[in-house]
Amino acid sequence: MAKELLKRPALPPSPGSILGGRVAQAEMRAANMGLLLRHLRGHGGRSRAQLASETGLSKATTSSLIADLAARGLVREGELVRGGSVGRPGQTVTLDGANVTGIGLELSVDYAALTAVTLAGTVVRESVVPLDVAHLALDVVFDRAAAYLTRAVDSLQEAGAHVVGITVAPPGIIDYDTGTLRFAPNLGWRGVPLVAELSERLGPEAPPIRLENDAKLAAVAEFDRVAPQGIRDLLYLSGEVGIGAGIVADGRLVRGYSGFSGEVGHLPLDPTLTPCNCGRRGCWETIVGLAAFLRLAADPGDSMHDPKRALEDRLLTLADRALAGDERTLGALATVTERLALGLGILVDVLNPKMIVLGGYYAFFGEFILPPVQAALAERRLDEGSAIVLATSELGLISTARGGALLALEDVFTDPTVVAGGD
Numbered sequence: 001m002a003k004e005l006l007k008r009p010a011l012p013p014s015p016g017s018i019l020g021g022r023v024a025q026a027e028m029r030a031a032n033m034g035l036l037l038r039h040l041r042g043h044g045g046r047s048r049a050q051l052a053s054e055t056g057l058s059k060a061t062t063s064s065l066i067a068d069l070a071a072r073g074l075v076r077e078g079e080l081v082r083g084g085s086v087g088r089p090g091q092t093v094t095l096d097g098a099n100v101t102g103i104g105l106e107l108s109v110d111y112a113a114l115t116a117v118t119l120a121g122t123v124v125r126e127s128v129v130p131l132d133v134a135h136l137a138l139d140v141v142f143d144r145a146a147a148y149l150t151r152a153v154d155s156l157q158e159a160g161a162h163v164v165g166i167t168v169a170p171p172g173i174i175d176y177d178t179g180t181l182r183f184a185p186n187l188g189w190r191g192v193p194l195v196a197e198l199s200e201r202l203g204p205e206a207p208p209i210r211l212e213n214d215a216k217l218a219a220v221a222e223f224d225r226v227a228p229q230g231i232r233d234l235l236y237l238s239g240e241v242g243i244g245a246g247i248v249a250d251g252r253l254v255r256g257y258s259g260f261s262g263e264v265g266h267l268p269l270d271p272t273l274t275p276c277n278c279g280r281r282g283c284w285e286t287i288v289g290l291a292a293f294l295r296l297a298a299d300p301g302d303s304m305h306d307p308k309r310a311l312e313d314r315l316l317t318l319a320d321r322a323l324a325g326d327e328r329t330l331g332a333l334a335t336v337t338e339r340l341a342l343g344l345g346i347l348v349d350v351l352n353p354k355m356i357v358l359g360g361y362y363a364f365f366g367e368f369i370l371p372p373v374q375a376a377l378a379e380r381r382l383d384e385g386s387a388i389v390l391a392t393s394e395l396g397l398i399s400t401a402r403g404g405a406l407l408a409l410e411d412v413f414t415d416p417t418v419v420a421g422g423d
């Protein structure tokens with residue numbers, strides 16, 4: 001993942017204790033190991049001497065820390081490189097972590113998606129299964145999600161992987177301190193202690209579990225893809241029944257004071273004041289969300305509304321209709337696009353993103369949605385230098401789970417000692 005995403009604020013000074021000095025020293029060592037790992041992630045493989053001069057650590061400290069990271073399987077040393085015109089050639093240190101894995105699990109309205117990614121960035125598990133999360137009893141959802149996770153953790157561990165953490169993503173607002181889902185309007189869930197329920201089912205040996213919002217994680221996954229192009233400010237917009245945004249500003253995921261950032265689907269942009277699942281009226285998602293689009297695109301008896309038909313299949317059919325010039329479908333897309341541009345214009349003024357990625361159902365209709373939205377944003381532009389890169393997501397249903405796996409791995413970049421050494 002791109003460097004510095006999710007970087008935490010500096011730790012407060014350690015409280016005085018009988019072990020204070022040694023604890024502080026161990027913390028410093030772990031922090032410097034994290035610094036080296038993040039440097040390798042951001043800049044690619046380089047020699048110990050280069051690492052020392054670029055991070056400001058002494059050569060002796062760097063060598064000791066690299067040896068420690070190598071013992072944990074997080075870096076490896078390869079071929080000889082010449083660091084400069086003088087001096088002995090050194091070995092290239094590169095990021096490894098092929099056996100260090102993070103897991104992301106998305107619980108969406110009607111499916112669950114799971115991804116496992118290694119520290120080296122390789123996707124080693126990826127699957128999407130139908131799961132009627134919105135209508136099943138809570139206990140049944142917990143049981144099935146726990147079974148899904150257990151199978152993944154067991155199979156990865158049998159293959160020799162160290163699973164450092166699991167991120168579970170529900171479509172709602174998270175209480176980070178208690179691991180509780182505060183409110184998911186489109187599931188009808190309130191105050192659900194997801195981490196406690198899943199931890200109990202997975203048992204005490206399981207990797208640590210955390211929660212993060214679905215749109216925020218999709219933004220993490222999209223940002224990971226484009227950060228190498230130098231993009232630091234990205235807005236991701238999920239296009240499902242609910243509309244949520246994930247915001248990355250100057251390379252960092254924005255959560256807000258209490259995790260509500262990005263709840264843009266509830267901006268009051270519908271003048272007809274349609275009731276919304278959140279309890280308010282006139283929310284943006286009631287006019288640009290999936291339900292609104294399907295209503296505009298097809299009559300009630302049309303199979304486009306049949307929940308027994310896979311959503312992807314229905315959206316592909318509608319895309320075919322649009323390509324064939326079907327006026328009803330094109331009209332629906334034009335209406336949604338105009339309303340989409342209205343809200344995006346506001347978000348651009350507030351956030352000034354370099355890139356906007358449209359996910360969910362929008363990704364099926366890129367050629368119809370992107371050009372008019374781009375034109376509408378260009379028309380409103382305040383200065384010539386602020387052109388926005390507009391794109392649809394290429395990760396599809398897996399983007400949130402992928403972001404969850406990347407977030408779980410972020411712990412290793414903060415404190416590499418969470419992975420045990422080989423000796």
Ligand SMILES: [Zn+2]
Pocket residue numbers: 265266276277278279280281283
């Ligand atoms: Zn609402």
